[in-house]
Amino acid sequence: MIIGLDVGGTHADIVLLGPEGVRARAKVDTDPDDLGATLLEALDRVLHATEPTAVRRVVLSTTLTTNAVVGAGLSPVGMLVCAGPGVDPALYRTGEHYAVVPGAIDHRGREISPLDLDAVDLCAERFAAAGIRYVGVVGKFSTRNPAHELGIAERIAERFERVFTGHRVSGQLNFPRRIATTHLAASVYPLHRNFYEAIAEALRTRGVSAPVHLLKADGGTLSLAASLDSPAETVLSGPAASVMGAIPVASPEEDVVVLDIGGTTTEIALLSGGSPLLEPLGITIGATRTLIRALLSRSIGVGGDSEVRCVEGKITIGPRRLGAPLARGGPALTPTDALIALGESERGDPQVATAGVAELAAELGCEPAMAARAVIDHACRRIMAAVDGLVDQVNGSHVDTIHELLDGHRIRPARILVLGGPAESLAPHLARRSQLPVELVPDSGVANAIGAAMARPTDALSLIADTEQGWVSCSGSDRQWRCDRSYRREQALEQARALLFERLGPEAGTPELEVVEDLEFNIVRGFSTVGRNIRLTLQVKPGLLEPFTPEHAKVAVC
């Protein structure tokens, strides 16, 4: 048995999956002031269908931390940064408590100016005096050599409740994003810890002792315990659940577009070879660009409840949502009203919808039926244009080699899968607008909960070796070890693989790893080779734990 639980700001969804499919599901209201009570209530609604001890996995996804980030309900964080040549690091200030300390590492991980520990002490003192309890420490090129970050962290560890370092966040190069991500991790930490404790407590109370996982923004999972070290990873996992839920109906032989059509927005994602594509660097939350691995997705402000207006004789849709559709007591005309007026959706008062559409038709100077069709057509066109834009962007993204440029894989979608509230009524219209077949994800109400429940653990690891300097280091860990001139890519690959499996833990089994960066260069002095620069990045592709067919989703016993 697997429990999938999605805790949103207003309500929480829970499903209990057995080998035969969905065994129980429920929706409860979220009590933001008593998370424990919400969780207990949700658990009680499904645990009647099984013994608590028969549950072997629990996966949660939540938007609570996202809401806190967007709503600025976060604790103050101190940031200690060291930079070196480049853009003025003062420009990356995260808030009031931000200090740049002397010390610099270069692109090959060599120290180019020493760390100033006295300056570190002074800043730490100031932070402590201001009541700061959580600190982020970030160095430029710290993924090449974490020595300065580690030096600072060690120096200040006992003054603060928790210190986060930048090189643990990601193996990717991007100093401003590393600062932003580390800052985010430190600021959501206390909130996340409360969440963690509430979950652990609720499950203990109900006798569930199965391993607990959190869904991440990349559509993979992370063990609850490990999430305390990287709390930012679980921010914004909401969109990932739906995309994961579409995987069972997508053929692994095709490139597929997934459209999650909601009330306010439509989220677009791409599947290739049965796995979702990932953002090249990380997710953007509000205006903040991060290094948090995430599904590649685009959101456009067109949904079932988007406001429809007539501006200078032309239809505009969104990006605002003023409330429910007119036909369901809302304040403004929406695409859903157009569907209701055309008799293609039954959930609402057709007379109200028709009256709303007639008003628009008068402004446009056309027949009401034509106005309704024009609204739907406009919405579909906007969505399809955004799909084309995303595909073009992926196919035009950065490459480093002639081979990738000329022979690299290009995304060519063969099918569009839609889910979400208005999906069923909009699907035929989208199909008319597109050369591709459009299919509905069956029973899309539980698809996302199943997606979360069945998602497998993911992780990525970057290894970099510099045989001239004689060291190897790995992202996401503090480990560095020596190597000699004879160290080769094959050894590096083996070590990286072993480390990644160790980090994933035994529960993940031995999933297939994908090598996403594989570079080896000579280091040349004058005209002779003095060493090698090896760079590897390995990742577990997001995917489902075991085969899960659409039939499983259909057996809904409530």
Place this chain on the structure above:
Amino acid sequence: MLSARHETGLVLFPAFDWAIEATHPEREERLLYTRDQICEEGLLDLEGVREYRPEPVSVADVQRVHFCPSGVETVAGESHRIAAGGALRLARAWHAGDIERGFALVRPPGHHAQRVMHGGRGFCAINNEAIMIEALRQQHDIRRVAIIDTDCHHGDGTQDIYWHDPDVLFISIHQDGRTLYPGTGFMDEQGGPNAVGATVNIPLPPRTSDAGYLEIVRDTVLPILEDFEPELVINSAGQDNHFADPLTDMDFSARGYAELTRLLAPDLAVLEGGYSIESALPYINMGILLAMTGLESDHVVEPYRRPSGGVQPEEITEAVRRIGTRTRAVWAKREQRQAQLHAVSDECAHRTREIYYDTIDAFEHQHEAVRLCRHCGGALRIATRIGDGPQTLAVHVPLYACDDCRRAALRWFELAPDEGFAAAFLQDRPADRYLIR
């Protein structure tokens, strides 16, 4: 979030799977540390910076500029056509108004590639800038272009291609040819008889520092640019003037490069040489890119000692000043000198040259004739052979050729077999066609 003051397009194509040879300066990791630095600085995330993916240029794009008697494919491989394509991609984005400026960080370089190419020269096979410019001029209403070549080596290839074109101003600032490959680029090389003064060579003495370099740009290059009124300004942005470069002897810094870029304010910059791949390129490229976007670059400082301390010897300051004065004087008299030349002329002007190919260790023998013309760049014919090989005729009709010049050129091409040429090639630019017979 930081945003660029100028919308800037970037092509960052390091071609990690291509090298001339394993330890050759033009090798796989040449842009590795530059890419690292640009990625780590997050410059691709800047609001207003857009990255473009290059597309290889076509054979026709190459033939608009070059005669390759042995075929385009034998001279230019995929890497060369992608490098030129990177530059062209940005030029198109610039012309479409999608970006205000563009910087093509591509390799291999191209500024030693001349109009006739029998093989590679000085790490170059085809001229990235010329291919970009000519594609743009052919398809759009752009005529007057200025190229400022700030590579440390003389841009002899670009000079050759635009030698007779009065609508393209070519300025090369480089280390004195008596001390460095290719041994040309002296002040008396000033353009062909129909384009007198449109080629400007500024050879600087070894050890010229930021002060001298920037003074020449401010006091001499910028006024000339202003006089010329180009519609498009290109910077052939070689990075081998840096004090850490292993192949040259100049004393320029990363901040100097940023200031240079700010002064020139090119519409498009294309990387040329620069071989201090760890110590200089990451910082220079960051400086150039920040300057292109209009952001400050005061913190872009090389993290190690500069042997000269950045101080320029007095005698160099004076030598540079003399070069500037002479260059300005020559520029002021260009129209007068062209009129004098045309007053005494007959039908054609001739020049004979021996061109060394370092890659195949052979000499090309060229005899060139250009029709003197007051209305256009003039019909151009080049008789060329490698060593004792067969004579080939290359005929070029300029894009803005007058009717007389075009007729004369077509006739040369027609008569080539009668004159005993083994093969003849025609670049008929007004018709955008390339013929072989």
